[in-house]
Amino acid sequence: MNLVLLLPEDLIERDGPCARAVLHDRRLDHLRRVHRAAPGRELRVGLLGGRQGRATVEAIDATAATLRVVLDTPSPPKLPLTLLLALPRPKTLRRMLQTAATMGIQRVVLMNSWRVDKSYWKSPQLEPAAIAEQLRLGLEQGGDTMPPQVDVERLLVPFAKERLDVLAAGTTRLLAHPAAPTPCPRHRAEPITLALGPEGGFIADEVALFEHHGFAPVALGPRLLRVEQALPALVGRLT
Amino acid sequence: MNLVLLLPEDLIERDGPCARAVLHDRRLDHLRRVHRAAPGRELRVGLLGGRQGRATVEAIDATAATLRVVLDTPSPPKLPLTLLLALPRPKTLRRMLQTAATMGIQRVVLMNSWRVDKSYWKSPQLEPAAIAEQLRLGLEQGGDTMPPQVDVERLLVPFAKERLDVLAAGTTRLLAHPAAPTPCPRHRAEPITLALGPEGGFIADEVALFEHHGFAPVALGPRLLRVEQALPALVGRLT
Structure with a gap:
């Protein structure tokens, strides 16, 4: 958690860029257990969908942390990148959503593909609250406040x-x-729109479908990467 | 498993590039369960430390798979990249070793750093057999047969x-x-030597130490990546 991501409902007093925030959940646990935060401790914070800045811990115990925050800095600009991602298995999906948020990807479309196992579409990880939670974790890692937009397309x-x-x-x-x-x-x-297939890749008909819509097939070298490896490698290459 | 990685001891008859291989372990399970391999099935194979090629399944049951193999193709050249990696937590170490092997990194040095938790040095994942197993998994993913050399440096x-x-x-x-x-x-x-720090990064003294030895600090952008994301992103950028 390189940035403590605040939600609008955490803020109890707002006055321009200044506010107080009260935290109770996972973030409180993390502040106590990992940061060992005590009163006076300075932290990097940001408001989901808003600005970021600094906070000072005013009080912290097992039930709550109260922070005095100043939110005066914009988050870094998003990468002008839309990722069309063949739905991965649920555990990988969580990591991919985190990575997309951490790396600053602007938009993600989770889409079907021939080699996507049908069972993946039933995963609770696809529920909006579960997606939002993974995006928040990714933003906290990357130091960002603006989550990617995520859409779901069950029919390719x-x-x-x-x-x-x-x-x-x-x-x-x-x-x-x-x-x-x-x-x-x-x-x-x-701006780039990048389609990334499932484990095993797109089938020939899908490659042809995307080519018909103006997509150029490109490779990263002679080795076959997992999607968790391919996404950062592609972003590192393209940006 | 994009390539079935054979060990020298799997080969029962060798005649130039041709051989027979008998598999019993995890790879047999994978061939049966994931590939649903039956006699006549063609597979991509490679010999650890040697060439790669094709195999045909001659027989397969719950106890063994017998393959007729032809090993006539060199693996892709390694990336001329040495990675100096601050020892990550054991679960991350496994993924990082796999990624290093999958992406074709030539050499990995696992090293200490101030923010490396001392307990990580006691992990069984550091035993040579455990490291070798993760490298094999990475090679099977990437389609390679030449593992990176891995060294361990407990004192920075x-x-x-x-x-x-x-x-x-x-x-x-x-x-x-x-x-x-x-x-x-x-x-x-x-050729590049790339130092990659622990979660939380190198401390100032360590940055100075590496700078003293000619290392240039470089960044991938305004966001903080996990090491699992940073390595593919750096390789994608550098290559």
Whole structure:
């Protein structure tokens, strides 16, 4: 937790950039157990969806921490990157959502693909509250306050036909595909829409579908990465 | 398991690039359970430390799989990258070793650092057999047969004073440091030695120690990544 992420309902007194915040949950445990925070301790904080800044611990015990906060700094700009992610297994999904938030990805679309196990769509990790929790954990790691927008598309072909061109309008469209002869481009400043397949990759029909919508298959080298490895590697390469 | 990694002791008949291999362990389970392999099935295989190629399943049951293999293709070249990694917590260590092997990193030095919890040095994950197992899993994911060399340095200062300059001779020396004003360079072809700190980062004295040995602190952007995210992001950026 490199930044203590405050929710609007944590704030009890707001006066411009200043406020008091009272924490009770996981964040209180973390402050006590990991940070060993005592009164007077300075912390980096941020308001979900808002600014970030500093806080001083006023009081802390087993039931609550009271912080005096000043929120006067904008969070770093989001990466102009939309990730189209074939739904991974639930445990991997949690990590991928955290990584997307930590790395500053602007938007994530969780989508179906032939090799996505149907059972993954029944995971409680897809509930909005579960997604939001993983995004918050990722923001706390990265030091950010603005979560990516996350959408869910359970049917790939209607998504591609009806919404993909609008969603990817004005962006460079890339599809991560280990078999592609073209290397992933480097150091791009323009907005990008990046499709990342399931373990085992996209099937040929899916590659063709994305190519039909203007996506260029690109590869990161001769080795096959797990999606948890591929996403940071792609972001590191593209940015 | 994108490549079935064979050990020399699995081979019962060798004749040039051709051999028969008999598998019993985790790999047999995986072939039956995940690949649902039956006689006649073609698989990608490789010999640990040697070449890779194709295999055909001759027989498979609950006790053994017999493969007819042809090992005629070299593995992709290793990345000319030595990773100096502050020892992470055991669960993260396993993933990092897998990632190093999957991404083709040539050499890994697990080293101490101020913020490394002392208990991590007692982990059974540091035993050579445990390290070798994680490397094999990483090679099977990446489709490689040549594991990185892994060394363990329990004392940072003697390591830096006595062995670091020899180890890093002729390489570009980089230290991943989120506070650094210099961005991590991109698309380097030359050999690199990259130091990656623990969660919480290197302390100032350690940064100074590495700078004294010619390491340039570099950052990946304004956000703080977990080491599991930072390593692929750095490799994606550097390669």
